[in-house]
Amino acid sequence: MKLLETSVRASEGIAVGRAFVVNRCTASDSYQKGTVEQEHTRFAQALTLSREQIEPLATDSDIFAAHLEIVDDPMLSDAVTAHIDEDMSALEAVATASEELVAMFEAIDDEYLAARAADVKDIFARIAANLTGGVKNPFEGVAEGDIIVDSELYPSDMALLDFTKIRGFVTAEGSATSHVCIVARNLSVPAVVGLKGVLEQVKSGDSLIVDGSEGRVVVDPDIATLDEYRVRELNYKALQAEQKQSATTEIFRNGERIYVFANAGSVEDVERAMAAGADGIGLFRSEFLYMQSATEPTEQQQYEAYAAAARACNGKPLIIRTLDIGGDKAVPYLGFAKEENPFLGWRAIRVCLECREMFCRQLRAILRASAEGDVRVMFPMVVELEELETAKNLLEQCKQELDNQGIAYNRNIKVGVMIETPAAVLIADILAANCDFFSIGTNDLVQYVMAADRANAKVSNLYNPYSKAVLRAIEMVIFAADRAGIECGMCGELASDSEATELLLGMHLREYSVNIGAVGKIKYELNKITN
Numbered sequence: 002m003k004l005l006e007t008s009v010r011a012s013e014g015i016a017v018g019r020a021f022v023v024n025r026c027t028a029s030d031s032y033q034k035g036t037v038e039q040e041h042t043r044f045a046q047a048l049t050l051s052r053e054q055i056e057p058l059a060t061d062s063d064i065f066a067a068h069l070e071i072v073d074d075p076m077l078s079d080a081v082t083a084h085i086d087e088d089m090s091a092l093e094a095v096a097t098a099s100e101e102l103v104a105m106f107e108a109i110d111d112e113y114l115a116a117r118a119a120d121v122k123d124i125f126a127r128i129a130a131n132l133t134g135g136v137k138n139p140f141e142g143v144a145e146g147d148i149i150v151d152s153e154l155y156p157s158d159m160a161l162l163d164f165t166k167i168r169g170f171v172t173a174e175g176s177a178t179s180h181v182c183i184v185a186r187n188l189s190v191p192a193v194v195g196l197k198g199v200l201e202q203v204k205s206g207d208s209l210i211v212d213g214s215e216g217r218v219v220v221d222p223d224i225a226t227l228d229e230y231r232v233r234e235l236n237y238k239a240l241q242a243e244q245k246q247s248a249t250t251e252i253f254r255n256g257e258r259i260y261v262f263a264n265a266g267s268v269e270d271v272e273r274a275m276a277a278g279a280d281g282i283g284l285f286r287s288e289f290l291y292m293q294s295a296t297e298p299t300e301q302q303q304y305e306a307y308a309a310a311a312r313a314c315n316g317k318p319l320i321i322r323t324l325d326i327g328g329d330k331a332v333p334y335l336g337f338a339k340e341e342n343p344f345l346g347w348r349a350i351r352v353c354l355e356c357r358e359m360f361c362r363q364l365r366a367i368l369r370a371s372a373e374g375d376v377r378v379m380f381p382m383v384v385e386l387e388e389l390e391t392a393k394n395l396l397e398q399c400k401q402e403l404d405n406q407g408i409a410y411n412r413n414i415k416v417g418v419m420i421e422t423p424a425a426v427l428i429a430d431i432l433a434a435n436c437d438f439f440s441i442g443t444n445d446l447v448q449y450v451m452a453a454d455r456a457n458a459k460v461s462n463l464y465n466p467y468s469k470a471v472l473r474a475i476e477m478v479i480f481a482a483d484r485a486g487i488e489c490g491m492c493g494e495l496a497s498d499s500e501a502t503e504l505l506l507g508m509h510l511r512e513y514s515v516n517i518g519a520v521g522k523i524k525y526e527l528n529k530i531t532n
């Protein structure tokens with residue numbers, strides 16, 4: 002019996018089954034390099050073939066629709082052809098360009114966008130396979146009760162994997178925000194990812210236990226361990242069934258409605274959140290639109306995305322956060338200079354108030370989408386009343402422009418502020434008198450209150466949302482909101498932590514905006530407390 006563990010939490014649940022180790026051998030060893038011209042032609046053919054393979058799948062799948070956009074992005078073909086011009090074979094050029102572009106995505110300090118590196122990798126792997134004899138289904142032969150073990154699973158594998166057959170999966174690479182994990186969580190398939198060395202420890206046919214809740218894999222378990230996990234599996238399934246039932250309930254406490262919203266980073270996320278029973282979207286991270294493209298998205302493109310998200314909400318609230326970049330989240334076309342202290346630098350609302358034309362394009366797009374549902378707008382990283390006032394004045398200007406053009410929007414669109422800095426906490430009463438709602442961003446608030454970088458493992462003991470200072474700050478914000486009679490939610494990670502629910506409810510928090518996968522869990526917890 003061997004025990005393997007990782008700190009990454011991919012998809013909760015317990016699975017007991019047989020290992021199916023995926024073989025992704027390609028014919029790359031027999032690839033013969035031709036002239037530069039021939040290599041260009043081979044690459045062009047492989048690219049066209051890849052496009053042809055993806056296109057029919059894109060109509061029914063968001064993953065493949067995104068792949069189609071990437072395949073058509075000149076950034077991809079330019080990177081490969083430049084390497085072929087440097088005298089690489091098409092296969093080497095594809096591998097090198099893949100490494101470069103994947104590294105570029107992974108360097109983005111945004112979990113969601115960094116996870117899109119997997120899509121880029123996936124597409125390059127397809128092109129490479131097409132250069133060396135075609136794409137094969139690596140899951141051929143998977144049987145009922147198998148647990149997939151692989152170095153990494155790609156987004157396009159989702160279309161090939163039969164989730165009704167497999168019990169779970171384990172990968173050596175990958176992050177908790179990869180498509181594969183998102184799908185696994187939505188389908189409640191237990192998974193462990195980022196388990197280095199797993200391929201050396203497991204062979205096909207081995208008996209496996211996957212404990213996705215603890216990030217643990219047991220290889221060849223003894224009878225006592227198997228029994229223990231079978232009981233845990235049953236208990237987990239019973240809890241899950243209860244949580245699922247909770248997801249559709251409306252929660253009240255002393256006659257007041259308690260909402261469980263979800264955080265979303267794309268229109269697809271909004272759809273998933275609604276399917277999971279969310280009461281609305283408490284944080285729509287708009288930066289994905291800016292970071293996924295080589296130039297600023299147009300007002301029309303933004304409008305289409307926001308309007309689609311609003312329609313997917315079907316009348317429930319959609320809180321769109323205006324562009325929150327800076328810090329480590331750079332957008333190359335905005336010309337960010339290197340900063341000594343990026344988290345204390347040119348970020349979020351500070352960027353928007355300087356790049357006003359760009360900001361107004363976004364505000365107009367949000368206003369236009371407000372004709373399609375209960376759209377609300379929220380400003381990040383506010384530290385002074387003047388910032389909020391300027392942003393609101395710009396919003397009014399945009400309304401005027403839309404009026405002049407006869408374009409519909411919600412004149413009474415609600416305006417909110419993210420409370421994620423100590424400054425905002427300290428002037429919460431002043432801000433509350435000038436906006437319609439707050440949303441507490443604990444991810445940043447904890448780092449600024451505790452002076453501890455949210456991404457630095459060395460100070461992770463200080464980065465503690467349960468520290469007295471942070472809890473006091475949260476309490477002060479909710480109190481200020483209550484006094485002013487405005488709504489107050491929380492969209493930082495703390496809202497998704499069921500161990501904090503009772504404490505937060507005790508502080509009178511009535512809107513929890515959580516990870517999509519945590520909607521059922523938090524509603525279940527709230528139901529338990531309020532009933």
Ligand code: PEP
Nearest residue numbers: 421442443444445492493
């Ligand atoms: C936060 O800071 O809590 C938050 C939700 O924003 P982000 O994690 O996108 O910075």
Ligand code: MG
Nearest residue numbers: 421442444445
């Ligand atoms: Mg933040």
